[in-house]
Amino acid sequence: MVPSRRSWNLGATPSLRGLWRVARARARERELGMARPAPAPASPAARPFPHTGLGRLRTGRGRDTLVGRDEDSSARVAARPGLAQCRARSVEWADSGSPRKLYLTVQGGTDLEKHRDLLMVENERLRQELQCCEAELQALRAQPAATPCQGCEHVQESTQLRDKVSQLQMEVLENKGMLSELNLEVQQKTDRLAEVELRLKDCLAEKAQEEERLSRRLRNSHETIASLQAQSPPVKYVIKTVEVDSSKTKQALNESQARNQHLQEQVAMQRQVLKEMEQQLESSNQLTTQLRSQISMYETELERAHGKMLEEMQSMEEDKNRAIEEAFARAQVEMKAVHENLAGVRTNLLTLQPALRTLTNDYNGLKRQVRSFPLLLQEALQSVKAEIGQAIEEVNTNNQELLRKYRRELQLRKKCHNELVRLKGNIRVIARVRPITKEDGEGPKAASVVTFDPDDDAVIHLLHKGKPVSFELDKVFSPGASQQDVFQEVQALITSCIDGFNVCIFAYGQTGAGKTYTMEGTRENPGINQRALQLLFSEVQEKAADWEYTITVSVTEIYNEVLRDLLGTEPQEKLEIRLCPDGSGQLYVPGLTEFQVQSVEDINKVFEFGHNNRTTEFTNMNEHSSRSHALLIVTVRGRDCSTGLCTIGKLNLVDLAGSERVGKSGAEGSRLREAQHINKSLSALGDVIAALRSRQGHVPFRNSKLTYLLQDSLNGDSKTLMVVQVSPVEKNSSETLCSLRFAERVRSVELGPGARHTELRSWSSQEHLELEPACQTPQPSARAHSAPASGTSSRPGSIRRKLQSSGKLKPVPV
Numbered sequence: 001m002v003p004s005r006r007s008w009n010l011g012a013t014p015s016l017r018g019l020w021r022v023a024r025a026r027a028r029e030r031e032l033g034m035a036r037p038a039p040a041p042a043s044p045a046a047r048p049f050p051h052t053g054l055g056r057l058r059t060g061r062g063r064d065t066l067v068g069r070d071e072d073s074s075a076r077v078a079a080r081p082g083l084a085q086c087r088a089r090s091v092e093w094a095d096s097g098s099p100r101k102l103y104l105t106v107q108g109g110t111d112l113e114k115h116r117d118l119l120m121v122e123n124e125r126l127r128q129e130l131q132c133c134e135a136e137l138q139a140l141r142a143q144p145a146a147t148p149c150q151g152c153e154h155v156q157e158s159t160q161l162r163d164k165v166s167q168l169q170m171e172v173l174e175n176k177g178m179l180s181e182l183n184l185e186v187q188q189k190t191d192r193l194a195e196v197e198l199r200l201k202d203c204l205a206e207k208a209q210e211e212e213r214l215s216r217r218l219r220n221s222h223e224t225i226a227s228l229q230a231q232s233p234p235v236k237y238v239i240k241t242v243e244v245d246s247s248k249t250k251q252a253l254n255e256s257q258a259r260n261q262h263l264q265e266q267v268a269m270q271r272q273v274l275k276e277m278e279q280q281l282e283s284s285n286q287l288t289t290q291l292r293s294q295i296s297m298y299e300t301e302l303e304r305a306h307g308k309m310l311e312e313m314q315s316m317e318e319d320k321n322r323a324i325e326e327a328f329a330r331a332q333v334e335m336k337a338v339h340e341n342l343a344g345v346r347t348n349l350l351t352l353q354p355a356l357r358t359l360t361n362d363y364n365g366l367k368r369q370v371r372s373f374p375l376l377l378q379e380a381l382q383s384v385k386a387e388i389g390q391a392i393e394e395v396n397t398n399n400q401e402l403l404r405k406y407r408r409e410l411q412l413r414k415k416c417h418n419e420l421v422r423l424k425g426n427i428r429v430i431a432r433v434r435p436i437t438k439e440d441g442e443g444p445k446a447a448s449v450v451t452f453d454p455d456d457d458a459v460i461h462l463l464h465k466g467k468p469v470s471f472e473l474d475k476v477f478s479p480g481a482s483q484q485d486v487f488q489e490v491q492a493l494i495t496s497c498i499d500g501f502n503v504c505i506f507a508y509g510q511t512g513a514g515k516t517y518t519m520e521g522t523r524e525n526p527g528i529n530q531r532a533l534q535l536l537f538s539e540v541q542e543k544a545a546d547w548e549y550t551i552t553v554s555v556t557e558i559y560n561e562v563l564r565d566l567l568g569t570e571p572q573e574k575l576e577i578r579l580c581p582d583g584s585g586q587l588y589v590p591g592l593t594e595f596q597v598q599s600v601e602d603i604n605k606v607f608e609f610g611h612n613n614r615t616t617e618f619t620n621m622n623e624h625s626s627r628s629h630a631l632l633i634v635t636v637r638g639r640d641c642s643t644g645l646c647t648i649g650k651l652n653l654v655d656l657a658g659s660e661r662v663g664k665s666g667a668e669g670s671r672l673r674e675a676q677h678i679n680k681s682l683s684a685l686g687d688v689i690a691a692l693r694s695r696q697g698h699v700p701f702r703n704s705k706l707t708y709l710l711q712d713s714l715n716g717d718s719k720t721l722m723v724v725q726v727s728p729v730e731k732n733s734s735e736t737l738c739s740l741r742f743a744e745r746v747r748s749v750e751l752g753p754g755a756r757h758t759e760l761r762s763w764s765s766q767e768h769l770e771l772e773p774a775c776q777t778p779q780p781s782a783r784a785h786s787a788p789a790s791g792t793s794s795r796p797g798s799i800r801r802k803l804q805s806s807g808k809l810k811p812v813p814v
């Protein structure tokens with residue numbers, strides 16, 4: 001009979017140690033518990049294997065081998081092809097030199113053992129399959145890396161496949177771990193089973209020995225009893241002994257039976273344990289089956305992935321080939337075209353060569369020219385420069401000449417115009433644009449919309465709502481003009497007052513446009529009023545050798561259509577404008593205070609006093625808005641000492657109240673009433689101007705106190721000048737437009753040439769004055785005196801008389 005050899009991979013040394021431990025424990029039990037002689041001790045290598053009772057253990061060269069002989073299982077084993085197959089594999093595997101392999105050949109074996117063997121072999125097979133899978137995986141992993149990438153999509157898919165493969169690999173690794181755990185478990189169970197089997201066999205052997213011993217003793221006893229019964233007298237004694245022996249034997253028998261019982265119980269228990277273990281093995285089997293199915297699933301997955309990858313690679317390869325073919329075809333076509341072009345170019349080259357030669361010659365000629373060109377150019381430039389310089393000089397000279405002529409013409413034109421104006425008696429109108437102040441605010445609304453003509457100082461341009469509008473007046477002063485500049489323009493008019501002319505200068509414009517600044521000015525920078533009086537003083541002083549002059553001053557205001565005396569002791573008192581009863585048609589204001597001024601200090605005091613009494617308010621447009629029309633009336637009386645010629649001139653300096661749009665200024669209550677009065681009187685002024693312009697028979701002077709008081713200045717023999725004040729900012733452009741339009745209308749009004757008021761009589765002759773019939777006007781009150789709006793040859797006497805009677809001809813401290 002051919003000995004069959006079953007082999008297991010017992011895995012590790014602990015399994016052997018466990019077996020030896022069990023064997024030792026059994027021996028110790030026998031020694032101590034059973035008090036039976038233990039089997040002869042043997043070295044682990046030479047000791048017979050307790051479970052099989054066969055074989056010996058050899059250890060060497062990194063592997064443990066247990067060798068024995070199986071005498072009866074070869075037929076059974078051979079009946080299992082799986083086992084036969086796996087045995088072949090195991091041998092093969094062992095030959096590969098893997099360490100720690102044990103080959104155990106046993107005699108016989110239970111079904112359980114066979115089953116266990118199968119499991120182990122199956123485990124082994126699975127492990128080997130796993131290894132194969134790993135190897136395949138490695139190969140698959142290596143393959144895509146070597147494949148050239150031909151497109152982003154393929155790369156992505158191959159990356160996905162790689163991921164999938166690595167995932168599968170991970171799963172295989174996990175399964176491997178599980179399998180090795182399972183192996184371990186199977187190993188442990190096998191150990192335990194072997195241990196239990198050992199114990200069971202020991203027990204059975206002990207029981208058989210005991211039974212044999214007892215039956216031998218019983219047999220002996222029976223023999224002894226029979227021999228004793230054959231003897232006569234001592235039989236009794238022997239019987240007795242036998243009885244004694246028999247009871248002892250019985251006791252031993254009982255004990256043996258009890259022990260037997262106990263051992264049988266133990267065997268039953270062990271069987272139970274075995275059963276449980278079988279069940280556990282069963283479940284292990286199931287688990288193994290599951291794992292196998294999983295592995296096969298993974299394999300399928302792997303195969304599919306591999307197949308897909310191969311397909312991908314195939315398609316990529318095809319794409320690559322196709323692209324190469326297309327590129328090749330294209331390149332061929334292009335090459336063909338290039339060849340054709342080349343042929344054409346060659347032909348051209350052949351024809352172009354003569355032309356090239358000509359061109360080269362031309363080029364060389366040009367090169368020579370270019371080389372000499374800078375020199376030529378420099379020469380030409382120099383001559384041109386010289387010519388240009390000369391021309392510029394000529395033009396400049398011409399320009400200068402033209403400019404000079406133009407300016408002279410302009411002056412001449414102006415002079416002629418002024419003369420014309422003087423002859424025609426037009427009202428002269430000048431405009432003054434104030435600078436932008438911080439009260440104007442900031443932003444686009446506070447931007448300037450007024451521009452000037454650099455060549456003509458009589459023109460002003462206004463940008464109103466995006467449209468440019470131009471105005472021509474007699475003179476325009478820009479914001480940079482000083483008080484002195486403005487005064488220079490009017491001083492000729494003022495000095496004519498010394499010669500006996502009536503002069504009226506009034507400032508007109510919207511509130512906050514700078515009327516008061518122009519007329520009164522500031523303490524440091526006085527306006528027309530103060531400068532006019534200073535000029536008059538200096539002029540009369542110059543003429544002092546030949547002329548005697550007296551200068552008197554009255555200050556009045558029209559507030560809410562009420563005329564008030566600002567130098568009087570009772571400024572609230574209402575004054576009236578009356579017609580001179582002399583029938584001359586002249587006007588005078590009874591009760592108006594008149595101060596004779598002899599020095600600049602006197603003037604300052606008068607102004608201060610008058611200023612303090614003037615009605616001003618805060619408005620949205622101006623912090624100190626003049627709410628009234630203010631009039632400074634300066635009367636200059638002169639007498640030529642040699643001829644006795646008397647002159648009387650009157651200077652009316654009027655600071656009109658500012659027109660304002662009620663809504664814009666935010667006026668209400670008494671302020672609203674003020675504004676309404678101001679606007680009413682200004683519109684009355686407009687009506688008067690319109691009537692004068694259109695030469696109407698009736699001019700509505702009496703419609704307001706203002707026009708009534710200015711009647712003499714606007715109608716008749718006065719020289720009148722209007723200063724129209726302009727705010728430059730955008731938000732006031734509407735008011736500026738109105739003011740400038742009004743100024744243009746005023747400018748076109750012809751009043752007729754001014755008349756000089758002279759008389760050959762002595763101002764100092766009281767009697768003469770008393771005898772003057774024209775001046776015999778009734779005195780309205782003890783202190784009331786007139787300040788006629790204009791003088792005539794008959795008026796000076798009456799004025800003087802009135803002043804003398806009031807005692808105010810002398811300077812009065814203010």
Ligand SMILES: Nc1ncnc2c1ncn2[C@@H]1O[C@H](COP(=O)(O)OP(=O)(O)OP(=O)(O)O)[C@@H](O)[C@H]1O
Binds near residue numbers: 435516517518626659
């Ligand atoms: N030419 C100028 N240079 C410097 N500041 C000026 C000039 N003109 C006007 N201003 C300033 O503008 C402000 C308004 O001027 P002003 O009071 O003279 O206006 P107004 O026309 O008299 O106003 P209202 O009619 O309300 O009395 C003042 O603060 C004044 O100092």
